[in-house]
Amino acid sequence: MAISSETIAKLERDFAAIVGAAHVRAAIGAESRCASVVVTPADAGEISEIVRRCEADRIILAPFGAARALAEIRLAPAAIAVSLARLDRIVAYEPDDMTVVAAAGVTLAALNAATAARGQWLPVDPPRPELTTLGAMVAAARFGPSRLSEGIVRDLLIGVRFVGHDGRIVHGGGNVVKNVAGYDLMKVMTGSFGTLGIITETTFRVRPLPARRLIACAGFADLDSAYAAAANLHDAVPLLHLEVTSPSVSAALHIGAGFALIAGFGGAAPEADYLRVRIPELLGVNNEILDGAAAIARYERIRDFDLPASAAVALIAAPPAELPAILAATPGEFIAHAGSGVARLFLAALDADELGRIVAAIRDRARRVRGHVRVMRVASELRGEIRRFDNPPAAAMTLMRRMKTTFDPRGIFNPGCFVGGL
Amino acid sequence: MPTGAHASLDSATVAELRAILGDDAIVSRPTELKVYECDGWTIEKNAPELLLRPRSAAEISAVLKLLDRRAIAFVPRGAGTGLSGGCLPVGAPVMICTSRLNRILAIDYANRRVEVESGVVNLHVSNAVRGRGFFYAPDPSSQMACTIGGNIAENSGGPHTLKYGVTTNHVLGLEIVLPDGEIAELGGPTEERLGYDLVGAIVGAEGTAGIVTRATLRLTREPEARRTLLAIFADVEAATRAVSAIIASGVIPGAIEMMDQLIIEAVEAAFHAGLPRDAGAVLIIELDGIAAALDAEARAVGELARSSGAREVRFARDEAERATLWKARKRAFGAVGRLAPNYATQDGVVPRTRLPEILREIAQIARRHALRIGNVFHAGDGNIHPIVLYDERDPDETRRAIAAGREILRACVAMGGSLTGEHGIGVEKISEMPLIFSPDDLIVMSELRRVFDPAQRANPNKVIPAPGGCVEVAAPRRQAAL
Amino acid sequence: MASAPKSDSSPPVAQRPRARPLRDVVDYELLFDCVHCGLCLEACPTYVVTRAEMDSPRGRVYLMKALAEGALDLDADAVRHLDLCLECRGCETACPSGVRYGKLIERAREYVERNVRRPxxxxxxxxxxxxxxxxxxxxxxxxxxxxxxxxxxxxxxxxxxxxxxxxxxxxxIPPRAAPPPMVLAPPSAASAAAPAAVVHHGCVAKVLTNAENLNTEGALAAAGYRVARMGRTVCCGALDLHHGNFARAKQFARANIREFQRLGDAAILSAASGCAAAIAAYGDLLADDPEFAAPAREVSARVADLGTLMLARDYRFTREFRAAVTYHDSCHLAHGLGVREAPRQLLRAIPGVTLIELNEADLCCGSAGSYNLTERAMARELVRRKADNILATGADYVVLGNPGCELQIAAELRRRGAPVRVIHLADFLALAIRGANA
Structure with a gap:
């Protein structure tokens, strides 16, 4: 969407009236892929006014935290970006109840710094927690290795507040860990990529930090034996996380030159001590056990792992036992969350056509086992026409369309980049 | 909000339904309909005008298409074990019962999935996979009878959900017949959702999105071992301190259940589980995980209980002792049936640290209304189940029981809690919804409902109170209940 | 939302009890033990088959209550759903509230028989x-x-x-081709100090499966019991209780009680668990009988079962008997008398026997006294289900504790040409004690 400089100037004036001139600016860097103007409101009340204004004037907006997720999926910039940067307060942390209420602009790293003092954490561990705001984490349903043992956003989010159409400030759920009153708006907002409203506040249940964290690594010549070992381990003992990596990823993580299995484990002392002995037995040959700081460092490298030079990064989801066959048939490197049937693929391609063919082939294989693929990132020179999301089945798509038009009747919330062009 | 008026049932429609389903799937005579007039929430009663007992999603689809054309509202029902009147017809002449959709369709151990029809009984899922070392984690106390479809409607929990999560954490995909008769396949066998989380929106929607006919559920690996402890306390306060101490220590037990004195008395009368009748409260604590580590963990937990004031801690020595404790807990509600002709079970939630406060408040409410109220609940997550005893033949006592129930819910909300942890809003708590949700919240929720059911014909008048003076709307019904 | 008609949105509520005088359907107070939780549903064989609430214990209790309160009339539907009950009392095992369902349904049946003229x-x-x-x-x-x-x-x-x-x-009716059951040697005189036991030989059992009576006595003797014999045996009365004929049931009960009293404190057994459960309920049946209330209670308390008595004497099997065995819980043994583990434990104690658990072991086979003669369709459905479960175990023998179940299950297995042998626990013990392998 090309916007003239006069329009931009008008937008800046209009929104300055709501948030103050100091909090309206032109987009810079990656932000400019999201929008032309960045508005940084102070609270939900201002966001509500912004939304009403946008609805009245049909101005397309896109909410963002650090602008990373959004920059990847928006193919054309919106008129304005609503930055949650000033909604950065931890509202209430109740360590004894193990719940925390925090504004959407709080980063995961900041949240975990606050809870670590009480030996707790929010165990959703996407890459780069210092760059991940809670709002973005929820909206993009981001996750990390600990999904195996602790679940994902939808399992831990117990309350949500967002600004919806008509500027309504809406909340769902509450502050208690078990609650079935009313419709589950947390599920609705999780993974909705800013298309239904602007998340302003989140309430999570937090969990005890593992008293000890250890990591077992083992190298394998082929994918099948790595996966067989992973399945065997997963069946035998409780793990914190379980990854299988392709050779280049293994090498980058300094775990040999072949396929690797990485298993996190730990917990309280008796359990950790037992697993320290039991897991090497189960793995058999050439394994390495990391403990203490080395284990934490390795865990963080796995969590944050990236191959920045990739032409594209895709997320594949399949029934767990079907994933290895798809990975084996796919050119590219990967880090697979073996117990969950989810993998990040790092694809290489010369041009947009080749990338398109590769992605289409993976999509096809995933679809045959009722899985799906999401393209999370494409190198800027190849952005082209790569579809980010698979198409849901027709009946589901009909409901999703209704969901979008119900929650966003005027079509202003980050339109055009979600499933089926929503 | 125009919703399209609901029509009443006429004989031509009944004849067409008969043609779709056959005689044996239609129940229309008053004597037979009588037994469908309430579920586990018996204070309010209303029989449907017609009960349908279809065998498949295709039949349900044909039925709903017809009802949609005729603008007739319906209410889905599973086994009728709900505790909030979720399947009570309120303005819906037709009831559709899923109890005949009871096949387990596929068990996929490699992917830890099971696909079942929605009328399959919760416990039957676990029974089918136990031999291979798996179970289906959500375990409501009614699990020997309640259906997966009902669990999905209510987002049911259970004692072991402290560690393992509730229904919504275990439903990956489902097939639903929407109120217009369309069959939609949502979610799937993967752990990641594609597009909006429609499955997440339907689980817990109390049957207002349509009729779920099939579900893909996650199977959980049976823990290698379990240790079950019984900790005995002089009072509820000390027991609550123990709960906080245990959880703060970093241990997440499989379950922590509390029973107060009144419940202990009822349970002992029924099952002779060996609970001390003079105790003020007991905790049943279950730890699960690796056998080699559990004994040390159990000892540590036992120590924490003692240092929090437990006068005695007993360890179940074998599976039989464990089974006795759990039988006592799971059947506590029923055991209370022996103490009074009727009871109403509440389902409030408070932040765990407020448990002593809410229990004191409940005791005061009981005194104020001259009622007996017992407490058995999931202490680990602050989900209380006060059981208010009354005799339906005493109108005044019944009125007091209802009033006490409402006061308890208000107290929960005042302490930052919620109206329901696992039983659902149903008809029971619909008038209390404005206590925790603003008009804007309720408007958006009713919009969400209309995504699935634009004409609001699936289980009408549930979950969200009619706008404007909700509390008053429901009041005459309560009166009539007496 | 506002569109729902106001009258519709307020469910009318059940008639106030006592608006009308109570009808004498059941002991009304007992109905209030039921809290309508529904935990009984899947324990009820008829619900398992029809999956309809009115064919469940909770539904039937609800019908009884509505009948008693005058909210319903005793129409054909009510009669049909009460008739369909097997009286297996599986619901009593499942019930957390201690509803005395067996007692309720017996009374309700009597009410039906008093008030309904059948075709x-x-x-x-x-x-x-x-x-x-x-x-x-x-x-x-x-x-x-x-x-x-x-x-x-x-x-x-x-x-x-x-x-x-x-x-x-x-x-x-078993064909003659069936192998004659092994009969243990008649009990020889045991020392007067040995505990005494007496076996009620029943009526149908005496004609069709008398070997079970004799083998029960033989096994008891082998375990060291002094086996007494009844001078005169009349029907236990169970059949009449099922059919609402209380008067004759009481008459039978009194005759049996007199006879049992004559035998001192002998433990009372029956090879038919239905009879044993009926005798165990004499105390209830004659609670209001000034002359018999106390003796009835005393007799009921003496009812025992073969498995428990054998285990109590710590009976050791000396010979090996190689067989794959599954065990079917006869309703009145499991649900009526609460005997489940003893027979299993006894079977496991036989060297060479592998006990394979039967799926839905305690779900009624459809025999239920004379139920298989009066409710044929349901009885057939249940026995088919039972046979499917039995065949799935791959066992050579299905052991059980009631001749009614035996006839019913054997008939179905014969119809299928399945080679599984249905055998009463006493007959099986006879084989094991003698050490003969089939």
Whole structure:
């Protein structure tokens, strides 16, 4: 969407009236892929006014935290970006109840710094927690290795507040860990990529930090034996996380030159001590056990792992036992969350056509086992026409369309980049 | 909000339904309909005008298409074990019962999935996979009878959900017949959702999105071992301190259940589980995980209980002792049936640290209304189940029981809690919804409902109170209940 | 939302109790033990088959309550759903609230019989059952032509010619080709110090499965019991209780009680668990009888079961008996008397026996006294389910504790040509004690 400089100037004036001139600016860097103007409101009340204004004037907006997720999926910039940067307060942390209420602009790293003092954490561990705001984490349903043992956003989010159409400030759920009153708006907002409203506040249940964290690594010549070992381990003992990596990823993580299995484990002392002995037995040959700081460092490298030079990064989801066959048939490197049937693929391609063919082939294989693929990132020179999301089945798509038009009747919330062009 | 008026049932429609389903799937005579007039929430009663007992999603689809054309509202029902009147017809002449959709369709151990029809009984899922070392984690106390479809409607929990999560954490995909008769396949066998989380929106929607006919559920690996402890306390306060101490220590037990004195008395009368009748409260604590580590963990937990004031801690020595404790807990509600002709079970939630406060408040409410109220609940997550005893033949006592129930819910909300942890809003708590949700919240929720059911014909008048003076709307019904 | 008509949105509520005088359907106070939780549903064989609330214990209790309160009239539907109950009391095992369902349904049936005039076919059938079954001599006469036909190999022909309604009945009578059950040596005189036990020989059992009576006595003797014999045996009364004929049931009970009293403190057994459960309920049945209330209670308390008594004497099997065995819980043994583990434990104690657990082991097989003669369709459905479960175990023997179940299950397995042998626990013990392998 090309916007003239006069329009931009008008937008800046209009929104300055709501948030103050100091909090309206032109987009810079990656932000400019999201929008032309960045508005940084102070609270939900201002966001509500912004939304009403946008609805009245049909101005397309896109909410963002650090602008990373959004920059990847928006193919054309919106008129304005609503930055949650000033909604950065931890509202209430109740360590004894193990719940925390925090504004959407709080980063995961900041949240975990606050809870670590009480030996707790929010165990959703996407890459780069210092760059991940809670709002973005929820909206993009981001996750990390600990999904195996602790679940994902939808399992831990117990309350949500967002600004919806008509500027309504809406909340769902509450502050208690078990609650079935009313419709589950947390599920609705999780993974909705800013298309239904602007998340302003989140309430999570937090969990005890593992008293000890250890990591077992083992190298394998082929994918099948790595996966067989992973399945065997997963069946035998409780793990914190379980990854299988392709050779280049293994090498980058300094775990040999072949396929690797990485298993996190730990917990309280008796359990950790037992697993320290039991897991090497189960793995058999050439394994390495990391403990203490080395284990934490390795865990963080796995969590944050990236191959920045990739032409594209895709997320594949399949029934767990079907994933290895798809990975084996796919050119590219990967880090697979073996117990969950989810993998990040790092694809290489010369041009947009080749990338398109590769992605289409993976999509096809995933679809045959009722899985799906999401393209999370494409190198800027190849952005082209790569579809980010698979198409849901027709009946589901009909409901999703209704969901979008119900929650966003005027079509202003980050339109055009979600499933089926929503 | 125009919703399209609901029509009443006429004989031509009944004849067409008969043609779709056959005689044996239609129940229309008053004597037979009588037994469908309430579920586990018996204070309010209303029989449907017609009960349908279809065998498949295709039949349900044909039925709903017809009802949609005729603008007739319906209410889905599973086994009728709900505790909030979720399947009570309120303005819906037709009831559709899923109890005949009871096949387990596929068990996929490699992917830890099971696909079942929605009328399959919760416990039957676990029974089918136990031999291979798996179970289906959500375990409501009614699990020997309640259906997966009902669990999905209510987002049911259970004692072991402290560690393992509730229904919504275990439903990956489902097939639903929407109120217009369309069959939609949502979610799937993967752990990641594609597009909006429609499955997440339907689980817990109390049957207002349509009729779920099939579900893909996650199977959980049976823990290698379990240790079950019984900790005995002089009072509820000390027991609550123990709960906080245990959880703060970093241990997440499989379950922590509390029973107060009144419940202990009822349970002992029924099952002779060996609970001390003079105790003020007991905790049943279950730890699960690796056998080699559990004994040390159990000892540590036992120590924490003692240092929090437990006068005695007993360890179940074998599976039989464990089974006795759990039988006592799971059947506590029923055991209370022996103490009074009727009871109403509440389902409030408070932040765990407020448990002593809410229990004191409940005791005061009981005194104020001259009622007996017992407490058995999931202490680990602050989900209380006060059981208010009354005799339906005493109108005044019944009125007091209802009033006490409402006061308890208000107290929960005042302490930052919620109206329901696992039983659902149903008809029971619909008038209390404005206590925790603003008009804007309720408007958006009713919009969400209309995504699935634009004409609001699936289980009408549930979950969200009619706008404007909700509390008053429901009041005459309560009166009539007496 | 506002569109829902106001009158519709307020569910009218059940009639106030006591708006009308209570009808004498059941002991009204007992109905309030039921809290409508529904935990009984899947424990009820008829619900498991029909999956309809009115065929569940909770539904039937609800019907009884509505009948008692006058909210319902005793119409054909009410009668049908009460009739369909097997009285297996599986619901009592499941019930957390201690509802005395068996007692409720017996009373309700009496009310039905007092107030409903049944179609002539049913009347004749029920009278025949009542006139024949409690009297072994009459039953033997009835069976003479069938035994004769079997001798001439004409059973298949008779079966073919018989009306459909008779075929299921005919199938129940074991053909002569069945291997004669091993009979243990009659008990020899035991020391006077040994504990005493007496076996009630029943009526149908005496005619069709008398070996079970004798083997029960033989096994008891082998375990060191002093086996007493009843001078005169009359029907236990269970049949009449199922059919709402309380007067004759009480008459039978009194006769049996007098006889049991004569035998001092001997433990009372029956090879038919239905009879044992009926005797165990004499205390209840005659609670209001000034003369018999106390002796009835005393007799009821003496009821025991073979498995428990054998274990109590720590009986050791000396020979190996190699067999794959599964165990079916007869309703009145499991749900009525609460005997589940003892027979299993006893079977496991036999060297060479592998006990394979039966799926839905305690779900009624459909025999239920004379139920398989009066509710044929449901009885057939249940026995099919039972046979499926039995065949899935791959066992050679299905052991059980009631001749009714034995006839019913054996008939179905014969119809399928399945080689599984249905055998009473006492007969199986006889094989194991003698050490003969089949």
């Amino acid at each position: 002539w076919r049913e009347r004749i059938r029920n009278r025949l059952i009542a006139a024949l079954f409690p009297y072994p001599a009459r039953l033997r006469i009835l069976l003479t032509p069938i035994t004769a036909a079997d001798r001439l190999g004409m059973r298949p022909l008779i079966r073919k010619l018989a009306p459909a309604a008779m075929r299921d009945w005919l199938d129940l």
